[in-house]
Amino acid sequence: MIKIEVFTQHLQRVQKAQDTLRPxxxxxxxxxxxxxxxxxxxxxxxxxKGYSERQVLMHxxxxxxxxxxxxxxxMSLFGEKRLIELSIPTGKPGRDGSDALKLFAKQVEEHHGxxxxxxxxxxxxxxxxxxxxxxxxxxxxxxxxxxxxDNLDRHVLPEWIKSRLQLQGQELEAxxxxxxxxxxxxxxxxxxxxxxxxxxxxxxxxxxxxxxxxSQIRESILHVARYDAFLLTEAYLAxxxxxxxxxxxxxxxxxEALVLIVWxxxxxxxxxxxxxxxxxxxxxxxxxxxxxxxxxxxxxxIPHALHRMGLPLIERALxxxxxxxxxxxxxxxxQMPTDxxxxxxxxxxxxxxx
Numbered sequence: 079m080i081k082i083e084v085f086t087q088h089l090q091r092v093q094k095a096q097d098t099l100r101p102x103x104x105x106x107x108x109x110x111x112x113x114x115x116x117x118x119x120x121x122x123x124x125x126x127k128g129y130s131e132r133q134v135l136m137h138x139x140x141x142x143x144x145x146x147x148x149x150x151x152x153m154s155l156f157g158e159k160r161l162i163e164l165s166i167p168t169g170k171p172g173r174d175g176s177d178a179l180k181l182f183a184k185q186v187e188e189h190h191g192x193x194x195x196x197x198x199x200x201x202x203x204x205x206x207x208x209x210x211x212x213x214x215x216x217x218x219x220x221x222x223x224x225x226x227x228d229n230l231d232r233h234v235l236p237e238w239i240k241s242r243l244q245l246q247g248q249e250l251e252a253x254x255x256x257x258x259x260x261x262x263x264x265x266x267x268x269x270x271x272x273x274x275x276x277x278x279x280x281x282x283x284x285x286x287x288x289x290x291x292x293s294q295i296r297e298s299i300l301h302v303a304r305y306d307a308f309l310l311t312e313a314y315l316a317x318x319x320x321x322x323x324x325x326x327x328x329x330x331x332x333x334e335a336l337v338l339i340v341w342x343x344x345x346x347x348x349x350x351x352x353x354x355x356x357x358x359x360x361x362x363x364x365x366x367x368x369x370x371x372x373x374x375x376x377x378x379x380i381p382h383a384l385h386r387m388g389l390p391l392i393e394r395a396l397x398x399x400x401x402x403x404x405x406x407x408x409x410x411x412x413q414m415p416t417d418x419x420x421x422x423x424x425x426x427x428x429x430x431x432x
Contacts, residue, residue: 079106079210082116085225089123099127101186101194102222104215108204111271112227117163117199124161124197131158137166143178146198147185159194165201169209176214183217198222204229231375232268236260242278247287259292265324266299269309273302305329307339311346315379317386317430323423330419336406339422344399351392354384383429395428 091097103120107113121132135145146164171179186198200218204226209215218224230238239260243249250256267274277299281290284298305328313321329339349370357363363381372380387395398421401411405418415421 079224079226082225082227089119092123099197100223103199104218104222104224106202106205107227109229109271111275129159129161129197131160133160133162135164160196162196162198169203179214180217183221187221235264239263246282248290251289251291255292259295263299266301266303269304270302303328307334308342311342312375314429315383319426319430322426326419326422340403340406347396347399354389354392391428395425398425
């Protein structure tokens with residue numbers, strides 16, 4: 079699989095007649111805005127190259143895979159070149175679908191020539207390593223171009239915001255004021271990229287081109303952040319108490335089930351306890367994380383959390399999350415805040431302890 083930046087460069091080369099369109103593209107992401115923008119770019123380039131007709135297919139349990147085969151084989155009534163888009167929202171085509179996609183990849187390979195009658199774009203959610211190794215996905219990847227569109231981590235959002243403002247002729251103030259404004263925007267829009275895009279566009283409508291001040295941003299930006307119970311554990315691992323408080327307030331306001339938060343956090347605390355004990359016996363933390371398939375952001379945060387927290391502190395957090403679990407089931411617990419959400423904040427204090 080390639081990253082979205084490589085895909086974008088490929089399409090730019092196609093526009094300059096330095097490259098040619100592929101017969102098959104596979105876009106994989108959980109981020110709606112970035113998927114929509116990648117689709118729009120492909121549609122634009124395809125239209126410029128004469129693919130003026132678009133056929134949209136949606137996979138469901140009753141989906142007829144024959145439609146995909148016939149669409150790829152047949153020119154339309156008036157001989158228009160076609161862009162075919164197939165969305166598989168679950169990322170699981172099923173047994174029949176897996177066989178069909180392998181045959182479809184073979185069909186694409188056999189009909190591939192210098193002049194493509196049709197281009198197919200398959201839309202998938204983020205695919206895990208097991209899916210990438212599956213026969214149907216490997217077959218598609220071999221004959222087409224599979225693109226991985228990653229979600230934007232919190233730490234890259236300030237630069238993303240600045241680049242979006244630049245596209246509409248605006249920029250943040252220089253120095254500390256601009257950094258503070260960017261951080262304010264991140265806090266307000268985290269986890270909701272479509273709403274973030276809309277808020278940035280609103281700044282373009284409200285204010286002229288040039289410098290946007292912190293006060294103007296505060297007056298304009300709505301609180302549109304969306305929080306994920308599983309991402310909450312990253313805030314705990316980072317020991318970021320202000321972010322923990324914001325996320326707990328947001329999750330509670332959105333009606334997130336307390337039991338899901340308790341489960342995900344307790345799993346993380348148990349993992350920390352096991353890793354702490356293992357490293358105290360001389361085992362290597364990097365090897366331990368590889369064995370447990372800990373990747374990405376958590377791979378960076380866990381060693382820092384282990385460095386900050388001794389085993390007694392981790393075990394205290396484990397006892398507290400067990401008490402909150404009892405509270406979530408209606409059992410009264412002494413020596414804990416009456417409100418279990420306040421207990422979650424108290425655990426955050428343990429993680430942020432220095």
